[in-house]
Amino acid sequence: MPQARRKTPFSGKAKKQQLQAKKNKTLLLSTSSGTSTCEVVSVNYQPRNRGGRGDSNRYALKFYRETDEDLFLKKEDAAKALNPVPEKELEVDPTDFFPSDLSFPKRPAWDFSMSPAQLDAQEQRYFKNYVDQLQASEHWKDISYFELNLETWRQLWRVLEMCDVLLLIVDVRYAGMMFPPSLYHYVVTDQKKNMIVVLNKIDLVPASVVAAWHDHLTTTCPGLRVVYFTSCPGYNLRGASSDKAGLQVRRRKGRQQMCVEGATKILEACKDIVGSDVDLSSWDKKIKEEAEIETEDDEQTEVGETILEKADTSFYTHERYKNGVLTIGCVGQPNVGKSSLMNAIMGRKVVSVSKTPGHTKHFQTIFLTPQVRLCDCPGLVFPSKVPRPIQILMGSYPIAQLREPYTTIRYLAERLDLPKLLRMDHPENDDVWSPRDICDGWAKKRGYLTAKAARLDTYRAANSLLRMALDGKICLWLRPPGFAERKDHFETCPEVKYVKWVQALTSSADKQDTPVTSSSENDDSNGSEAEESGDDDDDDDVGVAKNRFMALLDE
Incomplete structure (x- = not known):
């Protein structure tokens, strides 16, 4: 048995210096003009491995830091009075924040004759030129925080190469600012692959707003599939969903059930894409088996395959549904809920979850079933004009x-x-x-x-x-363009029923005419939880439908 590493003295002063160095860790990059420098701050540095193996900070988030002059002006502005904005200004159009000529870095061309060192040098050179071109563009003064770490972009490139279907997860509260059209065009038009947008955290937003985003995205992006998801369906929560003043309150139960409704919607979208090319019956069977199993929220995490030891310059030739396996790539911005979604689909904790942006720092693969493989990519902030607030x-x-x-x-x-x-x-x-x-x-x-x-x-x-x-306790959500004019339509459209089904919420009026309800054996046992609705705009009596998705299959 190997001996443990000998302990070395570590004083309080040394610890203080270590924390200070971690807090102030910065890097200087030259601008395209070469006459000035821009300070880049690495915001989530981790303690170094004492064994000296690997680099725990390889995938640290890196952003440009605001100048001291800008900081002073913003602090002065904090004393000025608030100017409330009308509700109409809460409508946002994604094209305003992602101009057509503002794209994300894509992997440069390569061939198998290149060595890893040559490929690494080429990608380093390409990324530097990409950043220099952004700095020289007319958008530069309006561009907000975006990822400056090449290692993290390499993880995205690998996921895009491997996946058959790309799952883009967005927070429905800010869906228009998390959906880069350039990624859609690259995946669907250039790579000829399929893309699914998952509107996550729908329990925080009125169902009419979720339906409006579904309508907007499917209208502006032909061939795009949009599904709904929440890791907090009604049967995994307890108590009221808001206090008397309107603050959102979500209290999770100690024992959780698999989020079957959201997983079912993703399965249906994948079935529609693959057809008979891949047998997804094992995934369907897994959902049925996991439907009634309750698990502890703090169970130990099962970690999938990871890549940590060296710079990931490997290349991958994509083969559609290789060996009869469907590969699903999961991409999204930090803190959007990718890891929570993967845990919810699996029915158990397989990915570590944290509120800190950039917690997932490396590409990892997890087999959902022998025929379905999930690839989780670290959270990426795409170049955009999204306001920093x-x-x-x-x-x-x-x-x-x-x-x-x-x-x-x-x-x-x-x-x-x-x-x-x-x-x-x-x-x-x-x-x-x-x-x-x-x-x-x-x-x-x-x-x-x-x-x-x-x-x-x-x-x-x-x-x-x-x-x-x-x-989500203080809940602000943004609307798609034209929502105010069509608000009545979205509040009564059929899509609202499916949103509430994924939330595990059904209204008493819907129980007679829609298949997305609970089975009759549970109608009496759940009336006491009627106040758990996350939809503040719905005046009907709402009850929590204990999941029985077999009712859907019977239709």
Whole structure:
């Protein structure tokens, strides 16, 4: 048996220096002009491996850092009054944030005669030229945070090469800002593959908004399949879904069931794509077997195949449905719920989950069944014009790394009535609120005080509010273009019934005329959980339908 490594002294001073170095870890890259430098911050560095094997920071998120001058102006703006925006401005068009000439880096051409060193040098050179071209473009002043780590983009390239079907997971609250059209055109038009968009976290948004995003995406992107998903269906939650003021509250049960409704929708989309080329009966059987099995939420994680030891310069020649196996690639931005979705599809915890963006740092494969393989890609922030406050609210940038939170608090407070929602008083008994007043009022209510002077801890309060928004307790959702004019249509369209079925929610009016209901043996036992609906716009009595997806198969 090998001996353990000998312990070495490690003082408190050395630990302090280590933490400070981790916090201030930065890298300088030259701009295309060569006359100035842009500071790049690595925001999720991890402790180095003492054994010296592998690089735990190879896939660290890297973003350009704002200048001190910009930071000063934003802090000055935090004292100015809020200007509430009309509901119409909550409608967003994806093409406004992803111009047609703003694409993502794609793997340069290669051949089998190239050595790994040659391929690595070529990709390094290509990526540097790509970033230089962005800096020289007219979009540069409007581009927000995007991934600057080549190693992470290599993971995407490998997943795109291997997969037969690409699963793009987006948070339905910000669906239009998480769907890069360039990725759709590259996968569907250039690679001739199929793409499925998964609208995740639908329990946080009214069903009419989910149906509207489904209509918008399928209309603007021919051949795109859109399905719904939530890892928190009604039967995995307990208690009310919101408090009296309207704050969202989701309390998970200790024992969880497989999210069968969402998994079924993904299975149906894959069946429609592969036809008879791949036998998916084993996946269908797995869903039936896992439907009634309850598992502990804190069960040990089963980790799939990972690639960690060296730079991934390997190349892969795609062969459609190789050996009768369907390969599904899972791609999305950080914190969008890719790992939670994979765990929910598997029916057990196979991927580690964290609220920290960039927690999944390497490509990994997991066999769902002998005929279905899932490939999980690290979260990627694509180049876009998405405003930075939105990127922070949707979890693309770590909240703990923010140097100035007030701009994001302003964006949130101008679209939601935070004082009413949080039931707090103005810290100075005034009628006019500013972003700093919002933070001070929350700090006063929660008792957040600085350690030495016992002043209101504004930064801690801002951090708390942003985390509540990220978790969905303070719930802001954006609408597709034209939603206000067609709101009545989306609230009554048939698609709403399927959204509620995936949420494991059914209304009493729907029980007589739709197949997406529970079996009759459970109708009496679930009436007491009627208040667990996540749809605030639905005035009907809502009940939680305990999952019996066999009722669907009987239709």
